[in-house]
Amino acid sequence: MKGRVRWLLGGLLFLTLIGAGAFFTQARGRSPALPETATIRRGTLRITLSAAGKIRPRAQAVLNFATAGTVAEIFVREGEAVRKGQSLARLDATDLELAVRQAEVAYLTQQVVYSQTVQGPKPEELAAARAAVRSAQAALRALEQGPDPTDLEIARLNYEVAKNNLWQAQLSRDKTAGSPTASSVDLELAQARVGQAELQAEVSRLQYEKAQSGPTEQQLKAAEAALAQARANLTRLQVQDPSLDVQLAQYQVQQAEIAVRQLELRLEQARLVAPIDGVVTAVNLVEGSPAPAGTPAITLGDLNHLEVVVNLPEVDVAQVAPGQEAVIIPEATPDTRLKGKVISVAPMGFQIQGVVNFPVTIALEENAPSVRAGMTVQVQIAVARRENALLVPRRALIARGGQTFVTVMRGDQTETVPVRIGMRGDTMAEVLEGLQEGDVVVVPAAQAGASGTRVPGPGFFGPGFFR
Template sequence: MRKGRWGILVSLILTLAVACAGASTAQSPQGQNTVVRVRRGTLEVTVSGSGNLQPHTLVNLAFTQSGVVRKVYVGVGDAVKAGQVLAELDTRDLELQLQNARTNLEIARIRLAQAQATARARPADLAAAQAALANAQASLEALKSGPDPRDREIARLNYEVAKNAIWQAQLTRDKTAGSPLSAPIDVDLTRARVGQAELQAEIARLQYEKLKAGARPEQLEAARAQLAQAQASLARLQPDALTVERTRLQLEQARLQLEQARRRLEQATLVAPFDGTVIAVNIEIGQVVGAGVPGGAIVLADLSDLYLDLTVDEVDVVRLKEGMPVEITLDALPGRSFRGHIDAIAPAATETGGAATYRVRVVLDDRDPVLRAGMSANVEIEVERLENVLLVPNAAVRRDRESGRAFVYRVVGDRVEEVEIRLGAQGETESEVLEGLQEGDRVALSEVQPATSFRIFFGR
């Protein structure tokens, strides 16, 4: 009884699946193919992906300092050459800073030259300066320590001698004046000698008092000034190594400040770093800009070298290699295709929704003026090509979820039987059959799939 029921079921399925026994392909009521023949042909195994065209080189050019925009020389879509000026800031203050830095550098050069020339002073000049310094030091020390006791005693004795000379002159005067034989002129001479003796005594007294009193404050100050002058003169003739090194470092510092001023002036001008096309201008004349405009003051791209990045899962990425040719189609240009190749494959995966994917960069081989950055593109990469292999449509293949085995419904005469097959390479629409089918076999597509509770294994 069971065998009879199964036969009725198979007949019913066959009736639904086959509209014309002699035809190679049966049609469903909706006009879709329901039965196809297994054939031999060429199988192209491809990996596909999509993305947007991007310029290989794109830079956001921005001023590195604040200022007022003085000139904007380009607009969106302009083609520019490397080194071409794109925009400028007001540079009047920067030019003054540069001139000031040049002046400071020249001053530093002169100071270093003076220090080096002084270091090469003649020995005779150095000896004279050293002697003058020693003399000034000795004079100051002598004033600070006071007179020598022997000099003071000599001064005292000179004072005593001078007083004795007064007494002797007075005695001679009195004797001459008291003699009736003395002439008036003799008396006058003796009186003059007394006055002279008194003057000499006063000079000796003052010298003695001076030695006893020591140096006056103004004398000490003058001696100190003379010493300082001698020290400065020697220092100018004999600078130490630190002085020369300090002036050398000051010269280097002035040179760096000049270079910084020159760089600031250069940075007030935006220059194209390569040949390209202006794709955005975010500044205007008179605008005050800071150091780094968000998105760039001017955006420049090299549109002659376009690429796109694909996201490929880990199953397919192992089939890809750098340099593989690819075919690129664009949504904006239906019916046209462009050639390219794989430029790079990411060495590490990116987690996307729990699945491991890899970034694959594809570069266009030829530059067509019609291509623009941002266009949506689809990529087909042929990873394998098999000639003269047995092919079955993917729509006819069913897999067991638990075991992973593959099956098809083969139509034989007025019967439909489920047959297990072994697949090889798989393409987008067809797969290679290694075992289970022969060329010319007819297989049913999904429209005639029987209920899974009545699966039939023929030939088992």
């Protein structure tokens, strides 16, 4: 049993040695793997910054009615191209139109008044004013002089006549009452004549007493006021320099004109007009319904001129300036490349999650049918460009002890040399010192899971493992 085990172990060891010998023999017969290399050449080095953003129209307009009202007409629909100054919609403005017409009439009236004021008073107006003064003077003078004797005598005689009429009416009534043939109607008529005579006698008595007492203080003040008003009117008409009246009339004309303009503005606000050339992107109106208060009525966008706004952190924005070229890549069509140019950098940043960002606006210099406003895009901004630069792949750079090295092929041998690097792009870097055009450098292959790169040695398990 033990002999059989020894025999099996020996066989396994023999087979292992044979396999290993064959393997190493094959390995020694193979040529070592050649490293990846790159030839140093001159070219253009571009440094880019990338950020995401959304395409939007360069010019946009959000329109709302400045006054409340009912939508009367809508003249456009979504997707329709419009020109600047074109009417888009209007409210029912019947009341405003009537108010404008009324204000225009008032304005014309004030213009007529102004013309009359400039021309001055007419002769007949002066004659009437002088006559009014004379009449007021005569009325006041008559009141101040007291009752006229003739008027007083007339009042007394009227009172005497009234008393006689009363006595006659009383006698007639008594005679009718004593007559056996008089009816009740005759008696009532006689009594009515007595009552009328009594009333007339009382009126005559009061008029006689009033004529005797003369004018009251209130009558005198009223007459004085009437005279003062008549004189003031005459003085106003007789003014030789009517500049104040003309100026007042001019102000009234201007005030009426302002009222017309205010109502015309309100009438204009009842109509939406396109402020730019563009395309209608939204219509939130319904004919016959009130104009919306919380949402835009109509929005416009200039879809012929698009732009992208991206937010760049403060560490990058210092490299960006207007005029720099950019490439726009839509996420929906990643194979599309559109030219762009930086047109503005915000002078002030804003903070997002502890990082200060600055909005940068890039204008699209070309368009594609598949690209539309609102799409998400990646923007690559060319912040630096070096022509005729000596270029080396960044993977060929070796950082060691604060210095940068590259591995240069010298025939069949390699040599590690120090270099001074200038600008660094995404894949290439600028060589300032240490290399010449035509040099061949080793480009280490990237290792999965490794943090750096290395150059493989000539042996299977590394350089010098087997000799």
